[in-house]
Amino acid sequence: MVRHIVVWTLRDELNGMSKKQIAEKMKQDLESLNGVISEIVKLEVGINCAYEGKNADVVLVGDFASMADLEVYANHPEHLKCVGFIKSAALSRTAVDYEF
Numbered sequence: 001m002v003r004h005i006v007v008w009t010l011r012d013e014l015n016g017m018s019k020k021q022i023a024e025k026m027k028q029d030l031e032s033l034n035g036v037i038s039e040i041v042k043l044e045v046g047i048n049c050a051y052e053g054k055n056a057d058v059v060l061v062g063d064f065a066s067m068a069d070l071e072v073y074a075n076h077p078e079h080l081k082c083v084g085f086i087k088s089a090a091l092s093r094t095a096v097d098y099e100f
Contacts (some may be wrong), residue, residue: 001041002070004062006095014089021060022089023047029082030060037071039075056094070097 008026010019015027027045034043043062048055064070073079086093 001100002064002067002097003100004060004064004073004095004097005071006060006093008058008090009084010057010089011091011094014099019057020047026058026082026089027076027084028088029085033073033076033078033082036078037073039072039076041065068095 006039010022012019014022024047027047028041030045033041034040041063046059046061048057048059062073062074
């Protein structure tokens with residue numbers, strides 16, 4: 001199994017959306033990929049609830065059976081739709097992928 005963890009720090013505002021609204025849209029869009037991309041074993045998104053300004057804003061934790069399945073997810077058209085929005089909203093992104 002491979003765990004894919006991504007952490008983002010977001011802009012304060014994007015196209016009239018607040019940081020909270022951006023985070024909620026990211027959560028909804030990314031979690032909607034469960035059941036759409038069959039290679040996802042489990043994917044959840046958390047929105048930071050503590051130490052605003054010190055912590056990152058959003059985290060994704062996804063589990064995949066293999067690195068090949070993670071690659072399918074990464075290049076899937078529905079995931080890429082999410083990526084487009086996220087790239088416009090994020091100030092920074094950090095990721096870790098590990099086998100467990």
